[in-house]
Amino acid sequence: MKIAIAGFGALGARLGVMLQKSGHEVTGIDGWPAHIAAINTNGLTVIKDNQAPKKYFVPVMSVSEVATAGHFDLIIFLTKTPQLDRMLNDIEPIIDRHTKLLVLSNGLGNIEVMAKHVIRDQIIAGVTLWTSSLVKPGEIHITGSGSIKLQALDGSDVQFIADALNQAGLNAEITPDVMTAIWHKAGINAVLNPLSVLLNANIAEFGTAGNAMDMALGILNEMKQVGASQGIKVDIQAIMDDLSRLLKPENAGNHYPSMYQDIQNGKRTEIDFLNGYFSTIGRQEQISTPFNDIVTKMIHAKEDIERAKIAKKHENFEI
Ligand code: NAD
Numbered sequence: 001m002k003i004a005i006a007g008f009g010a011l012g013a014r015l016g017v018m019l020q021k022s023g024h025e026v027t028g029i030d031g032w033p034a035h036i037a038a039i040n041t042n043g044l045t046v047i048k049d050n051q052a053p054k055k056y057f058v059p060v061m062s063v064s065e066v067a068t069a070g071h072f073d074l075i076i077f078l079t080k081t082p083q084l085d086r087m088l089n090d091i092e093p094i095i096d097r098h099t100k101l102l103v104l105s106n107g108l109g110n111i112e113v114m115a116k117h118v119i120r121d122q123i124i125a126g127v128t129l130w131t132s133s134l135v136k137p138g139e140i141h142i143t144g145s146g147s148i149k150l151q152a153l154d155g156s157d158v159q160f161i162a163d164a165l166n167q168a169g170l171n172a173e174i175t176p177d178v179m180t181a182i183w184h185k186a187g188i189n190a191v192l193n194p195l196s197v198l199l200n201a202n203i204a205e206f207g208t209a210g211n212a213m214d215m216a217l218g219i220l221n222e223m224k225q226v227g228a229s230q231g232i233k234v235d236i237q238a239i240m241d242d243l244s245r246l247l248k249p250e251n252a253g254n255h256y257p258s259m260y261q262d263i264q265n266g267k268r269t270e271i272d273f274l275n276g277y278f279s280t281i282g283r284q285e286q287i288s289t290p291f292n293d294i295v296t297k298m299i300h301a302k303e304d305i306e307r308a309k310i311a312k313k314h315e316n317f318e319i
Helices: 010-021 033-042 063-068 081-090 110-117 159-167 178-198 203-208 212-229 236-247 258-264 275-284 290-313
Strands: 002-006 025-030 044-048 054-056 060-062 074-077 100-103 123-128 133-136 139-142 148-152 172-174
Touching: 002 010, 010 025, 010 044, 010 054, 010 133, 010 139, 025 033, 025 063, 033 060, 060 063, 063 081, 074 081, 081 110, 100 110, 110 123, 123 178, 148 159, 148 178, 159 172, 178 203, 178 212, 178 236, 178 258, 178 275, 178 290, 203 212, 203 236, 212 236, 212 275, 212 290, 258 290, 275 290
Parallel strands: 002 025, 002 074, 025 060, 044 139, 074 100, 100 123, 148 172
Antiparallel strands: 044 054, 123 148, 133 139
């Protein structure tokens, strides 16, 4: 299958290598010049579980080059959620009527963004538990394994896409209710991501806070009401069970969630597609969401503060 990965960052690169190794024709699409140059010149360096680095040569093109790339059977979207809209604009020339579009970015609202650009029957909604960290241009660090759940928005049969992903060992499964899985993961992220930033704590440290679960429930109870207004059944107990497991010292390790790393790097976060999404829909549906409102505002304040600090240090940093 001819596959493009739109957003060849940490996770896109990991999945891209797996798909290429299994025989698919894979092209990365990205907009970060140093990253593209590093991969196209020296290959993508992948370090798994602190073993010796391996190099993989997956071609990556910039968005300005896509016009000549021809047809892709499948495009997998792995930008950060706030970047999805622009990516869809940028790669419009390669989206034809027969291209399937699988979105695996975290958070809520991706489908609405996709539907602004393409016909619904081309969209496949997904959620993934694969992970990866991008440590410098052209180098990712990976550990463990993951899975993917997916479902075509129009309910059509996309088993051939799951088969293609499984050929690469991606543990893909068609689910009859992908939105429940997407909201479930968004619930976990809406707790761990912003609270690690606001408490300046990694996951293990967050787990030692006596009121960690109270704070989680503050966020999740509001999420449940908002979900119900959208026809989504949020299973708070299932999310709390996953959180309890993740917070156990033997599972949590010294891992900082991606929002913490985004703040440190002066990037805009995915908060508007997690807690901010609950606030926005809550306002529309007249559901009060004070916990998520304040968390969202504080994360935006933190983004501004850290970006101003970085801008002060580096003259060229675009704020
Ligand atoms: P990332 O920032 O490492 O990668 C995103 C890439 O997209 C970047 O390389 C960026 O240059 C590129 N990009 C964004 N907009 C672009 C545009 N308009 N044109 C060209 N390139 C563009 O992010 P990531 O960690 O790989 O995460 C991607 C998504 O997957 C996020 O929604 C994240 O929450 C989710 N996710 C990540 C992990 C993980 O472990 N990294 C795990 C599960 C889910």
